[in-house]
Amino acid sequence: MTDWLDAVQWDERGLVPVIAQERVSHDVLMFAWMNREALARTVELGEAVYWSRSRQRLWRKGEESGHVQKVHELRLDCDHDVLLLNVEQLGQPAGEATIACHTGRHSCFFELYRDGAWVSVEPVLKDPERIYK
Amino acid sequence: MTDWLDAVQWDERGLVPVIAQERVSHDVLMFAWMNREALARTVELGEAVYWSRSRQRLWRKGEESGHVQKVHELRLDCDHDVLLLNVEQLGQPAGEATIACHTGRHSCFFELYRDGAWVSVEPVLKDPERIYK
Numbered sequence: 001m002t003d004w005l006d007a008v009q010w011d012e013r014g015l016v017p018v019i020a021q022e023r024v025s026h027d028v029l030m031f032a033w034m035n036r037e038a039l040a041r042t043v044e045l046g047e048a049v050y051w052s053r054s055r056q057r058l059w060r061k062g063e064e065s066g067h068v069q070k071v072h073e074l075r076l077d078c079d080h081d082v083l084l085l086n087v088e089q090l091g092q093p094a095g096e097a098t099i100a101c102h103t104g105r106h107s108c109f110f111e112l113y114r115d116g117a118w119v120s121v122e123p124v125l126k127d128p129e130r131i132y133k
Numbered sequence: 134m135t136d137w138l139d140a141v142q143w144d145e146r147g148l149v150p151v152i153a154q155e156r157v158s159h160d161v162l163m164f165a166w167m168n169r170e171a172l173a174r175t176v177e178l179g180e181a182v183y184w185s186r187s188r189q190r191l192w193r194k195g196e197e198s199g200h201v202q203k204v205h206e207l208r209l210d211c212d213h214d215v216l217l218l219n220v221e222q223l224g225q226p227a228g229e230a231t232i233a234c235h236t237g238r239h240s241c242f243f244e245l246y247r248d249g250a251w252v253s254v255e256p257v258l259k260d261p262e263r264i265y266k
Contacts, residue, residue, distance in 0.1 A: 026159035074246035
C-alpha cells in the first residue's frame, strides 16, 4: 500500500499540489494541497481530503459546507509531483450548479484578467453565511 | 500595469502555481509555476511563459519543442494565489491530438491510480527525441 504513495514526489514540506476538476462540466473547481496522509485517506474514503496549510490539519472537503467531492479518478503527472482529481461535486440539489468555492461560487477561478485588472465574472450561488452556519 | 501583478499572492519564493487547461478539449494539460516577470511576459505575448525552477530561468513554453500555448483567458482564484490559463495548444497539424507534455503525450496527467498502483494510460504521440532535436 505504500509503494504508490512513495512514488509521489512530496515537496520539502511533505506536500503535493492538487487540482480538482469536475467530472461532468470539466471545469477546474479548485486547487489545494495534500500530504501523504491526506492522499491515503482520499483513496480510502473515495472523497477528497486535503491538507489545510492555514489550519495545519487534514481537511475533508465539505466537512463544514457539505460540499463533498466524490473522487472518480486520481492522476499523477509526468514528474510525479502534481495530482489531478476527477470529482463529482456534491452538496447541491440535482440539476443545480455545484459549489466548490468557499465564496459560494461554482469554481474558485472566478477572477478574469481583462485590460490590466482582475474582474469577478462568476455569480455567488449561495451566501457563504448560509454555507458555514 | 503593476496593480494587477501586485494583486497576486506570490509565495515565499516569489512564485505562483499555474494550471494550463486546453480551450477546446477542456483537458488539464500541465501544471507549472510563474514569477512576476513570467506572468507579465505571458500577458504581453499572449503566450504562456513559465518560471523553470530546475533551470532557474524564464521558459517560454514551446521554445524548444514548438509546443507553444496561446493564452485565451487568464484567471486567478479566490485566494489570489493560483492561476488558471485557458490555452490553445499549438505545435501539431490541425485535427491531430495536441502535445503538451515533454514525454510526447497530450497531457502531463497520464498516470492513473488503479488498485494501489500508478498506471500509464495515455499514448506517446511523438517520440521526445524527435521533439527535442
